[in-house]
Amino acid sequence: MHERDLLLARRLVAGEERAFDEFFDRCFPALFRFALARLHQDSDAAEEVVQTTLVQAVGKMGTYRGEASLLTWLCTFCRHAIAAFCERQGRLGGAIPLVEEVPEIRAALESLSSLAGHEPGAALRRGEIARLVHVVLDQLPERYADVLEWKYIDGMPVRDIATRLGLSPKAAESLLTRAREAFRDGFAALNAV
Amino acid sequence: MDTNDAIADLLRLTGPRPAVPAERAARVKAAVRAEWRAATAADAGPRRAFPRRFAALAAVLLAAVAIALLRGWRPFPEPAATLARVEIGSPALPAGTMLSSDALLETREGDRLALRLASGHSVRLDAGSRARLVSAGILELLGGAIYVEGAPPSAGAAGRAVDIRTPAGTVQEIGTQFEVRLIDAAVRVRVREGMVRLRRTAGPVEVKAGRELLIGPGGRANEAPIADPVAAWRWTGEVAPMMAIDGRTLGEFLDWFGRERGLTIRYADADLAASAPGIRLSGSIEGMTLDEALASVLSISGLSHRLEGSTLSIERPSGAQ
Numbered sequence: 191m192h193e194r195d196l197l198l199a200r201r202l203v204a205g206e207e208r209a210f211d212e213f214f215d216r217c218f219p220a221l222f223r224f225a226l227a228r229l230h231q232d233s234d235a236a237e238e239v240v241q242t243t244l245v246q247a248v249g250k251m252g253t254y255r256g257e258a259s260l261l262t263w264l265c266t267f268c269r270h271a272i273a274a275f276c277e278r279q280g281r282l283g284g285a286i287p288l289v290e291e292v293p294e295i296r297a298a299l300e301s302l303s304s305l306a307g308h309e310p311g312a313a314l315r316r317g318e319i320a321r322l323v324h325v326v327l328d329q330l331p332e333r334y335a336d337v338l339e340w341k342y343i344d345g346m347p348v349r350d351i352a353t354r355l356g357l358s359p360k361a362a363e364s365l366l367t368r369a370r371e372a373f374r375d376g377f378a379a380l381n382a383v
Numbered sequence: 384m385d386t387n388d389a390i391a392d393l394l395r396l397t398g399p400r401p402a403v404p405a406e407r408a409a410r411v412k413a414a415v416r417a418e419w420r421a422a423t424a425a426d427a428g429p430r431r432a433f434p435r436r437f438a439a440l441a442a443v444l445l446a447a448v449a450i451a452l453l454r455g456w457r458p459f460p461e462p463a464a465t466l467a468r469v470e471i472g473s474p475a476l477p478a479g480t481m482l483s484s485d486a487l488l489e490t491r492e493g494d495r496l497a498l499r500l501a502s503g504h505s506v507r508l509d510a511g512s513r514a515r516l517v518s519a520g521i522l523e524l525l526g527g528a529i530y531v532e533g534a535p536p537s538a539g540a541a542g543r544a545v546d547i548r549t550p551a552g553t554v555q556e557i558g559t560q561f562e563v564r565l566i567d568a569a570v571r572v573r574v575r576e577g578m579v580r581l582r583r584t585a586g587p588v589e590v591k592a593g594r595e596l597l598i599g600p601g602g603r604a605n606e607a608p609i610a611d612p613v614a615a616w617r618w619t620g621e622v623a624p625m626m627a628i629d630g631r632t633l634g635e636f637l638d639w640f641g642r643e644r645g646l647t648i649r650y651a652d653a654d655l656a657a658s659a660p661g662i663r664l665s666g667s668i669e670g671m672t673l674d675e676a677l678a679s680v681l682s683i684s685g686l687s688h689r690l691e692g693s694t695l696s697i698e699r700p701s702g703a704q
Contacts, residue, residue, distance in 0.1 A: 205423035214412050222403045233407065234582045238546075238553055241411045245518045248419040249484065278523075278550065279584065320397035327400055335400070342394040370390055377393075 196256030203252050213260075218244070220328035221264055227321060228272050239275050243268040261329065326376035334369035341366055414520055414544070421466065421501050421519050466519040467506070470624040471497035486516040490527070495622040503534025504545050507622045509564075523548040528564035530619045531556055532642070533577070551598040552583025559592070560642070562619065568600035573609055575616055575645055612693070616645050625668045625676060633684050634660025640677055641695065651698040659686065659697060 201209035221243060225236040246267050254263055327335035333355070340346040340354070352362035465481045472478035473494040482488075482498065488508055490496050496508040501519050508514060512527025522529060524547055531545050533556060547554040547563045551570035554563050559577025563570065572579060573595040581588045581596065588604055590596045593612065597605045609615050623643045628636055637660070641648045650656035662684050668676040681688055681697070689696045 202419070203423070205420075210416055210419055214415065218408055218411065219400070219403045222407070223401065232584055233404070234587065235584065237407050237411060238582065241414055242517070242521070244411065244415040245418045245521070248415060249422045249518075251422075278548070323393060323397040324400045338390075338394060339399050342391045343399050373390055377390075 192256045192259050195260035196254070198260065199251050199254040199256070202248065214244070217261055217264055220261055221268060223324060223328060224265055225268055225272060229275075235275060235279075239268065239271045242271045242275075246271070259329075323377065326373055329376060330369065330372050333365065334372050337362070337366050338369050338373060417502070417520060418518055465501070466516055467498045467500045469496065470499050470505075471495065471507075471622055482516055484516060484518050488512075488514045488516060488522075495618070497622050497624050499624070500534075500545065502545070505532040505534075505624065506530070506545070507532075507619055509618050509622075517548070520544060521546045521548065524563055524565060526565055528562055528618075530560070530562045532560045532619075533558050551602070552581050555580045555582055561590075562615075570598045572596045572598075573615060575612075576642070612645060620644055620673050623673060625671060628664040628668055628680065629666060631664050632660060633662040633664060633680065633686075636664060636680055637695075637697065640673065643673060644695070646690075646693055646695045649694050649696050651696060655686075655697065655699065659684070 198209055198213055202213055218240065221240050222236055225239045225243075226233065229235040229239065243264060247264055254260070258266075327338065330338075337351055337355075340351050341348070346354075348362050348366065349359050351357075351366070352359045355362060355365070357365065465483055467482040467486075469476050469478050469480040469482065472480065473490050473496050475489060475494075476482075476496060488496060488498070490508050490510055490512050492511050495510055496512075498506045498516075500506060506522065507530040509528040509530070512529065513525040514527075514529050515523040515525060517523055522545065529547060531547065533545075544556045544558075546556070549563060549565065549570045550568075554561070554572055557578045557580060559579055560575040561577075561579045562573045562575070564573075565571075572581060572590050574590045574592050576592050578589055578591050581590065581598070583598075583602070585602055588596060588606075590606065593609055594606055595609050597607075599605070620643050626636060626639045637648045640646070650659060664680060664683070666683070668679060671679060677688065685700070687698050687700045689698060
């Protein structure tokens with residue numbers, strides 16, 4: 191059960207403005223990248239599809255039960271919106287084979303609960319690896335992707351991450367450890383396909 | 384190399400996730416927020432006085448619903464938000480009909496339809512047209528022609544826009560009046576006021592006031608001035624919902640009339656320009672045509688008019704100086 195997402199959905203249904211900002215700012219970038227990869231990198235198409243997706247989703251937010259993460263739930267709407275868009279435009283965009291579409295992988299990304307012990311490999315092409323890394327980051331629980339990017343891409347010290355998040359250095363280190371484990375799980379699951 | 388080092392290397396190698404352009408995010412956020420507010424407002428609904436004698440019965444019903452919910456049963460379908468109201472109806476969709484998402488709008492030959500969206504936009508369908516109301520800000524044109532007139536600034540709808548989806552792309556309003564028509568396999572966009580943007584795979588195209596854009600079946604775009612503006616906008620005036628004039632001023636009425644007809648209003652002299660706009664109107668023009676409404680309102684205001692091209696001149700009747 192995705193309690194945090196469920197709570198956010200309830201706040202949205204109640205009309206809380208801050209909840210809307212949190213929902214949009216958290217979900218839009220990941221959903222946009224999700225659509226972009228399936229629409230031949232057509233940004234205009236992705237914008238239209240994601241807007242349709244989010245409009246449908248906010249109208250049905252009362253039906254969200256927290257059984258999947260909010261992002262996974264939105265991706266379900268988004269797949270339909272992409273299919274409808276491609277049909278309307280006479281495109282074949284929805285048929286792009288993407289490895290994370292495999293149901294087992296989606297399930298693995300969804301749970302991210304146990305260590306797989308699989309070291310990330312470099313067997314795939316650089317571009318595809320980058321895309322998959324970003325897919326895994328988008329699917330991680332809240333804050334995990336941010337702390338990983340801050341630490342390993344921006345080179346931010348743990349004490350600065352702690353300050354930014356209002357945590358103690360020890361709590362920030364613990365968060366980073368959990369983020370690494372979650373990332374390793376997600377990426378291992380993708381590479382196992 | 385341990386796994387943590389590998390993760391660090393992998394992240395460094397691939398770099399940060401690509402950022403979404405802020406302009407796109409802001410545009411989508413504004414549109415989705417508007418839909419979300421409309422949905423939550425509709426769910427809240429109007430509160431009505433509740434007769435005390437039904438209180439006991441209500442308590443029993445509430446208890447029954449609570450038990451049913453605990454058992455996982457949902458007694459009522461999710462309420463659908465009202466997105467638009469029919470102002471000028473057809474046999475299939477009479478005036479006053481409230482529309483929610485996915486409503487199919489259809490007119491036969493001889494019918495026309497005018498809607499008012501929750502945002503204040505006026506949307507009109509020409510005869511023999513089909514469209515779908517996707518959401519409060521999106522319509523999909525399936526056949527015939529659709530006309531959109533932006534909400535007046537007083538409607539408090541700033542920031543909201545209406546998109547029309549077509550096979551050639553999405554026509555995005557930028558505070559304007561425009562028509563989109565499907566002609567066989569082509570799409571024509573005509574702009575009366577302001578500007579629209581057609582978003583499509585081959586890249587966006589912008590169309591300004593007084594011009595029309597024709598997108599052929601192969602996606603080829605051809606832009607030109609509208610040859611006969613008066614004829615082009617005639618049908619939209621014939622299906623214009625009448626303004627409620629009671630308590631409004633002559634100036635407000637003439638502004639509205641000018642927008643509907645695409646005319647510039649001019650007063651015959653400075654004295655008239657200073658005094659006439661403030662004349663307070665009463666009564667109703669419901670059921671009249673635009674021309675009848677103009678004649679009626681000017682008559683009760685003691686004025687007359689003369690049409691010179693696209694300028695409507697407001698004058699005192701001869702002999703009334």
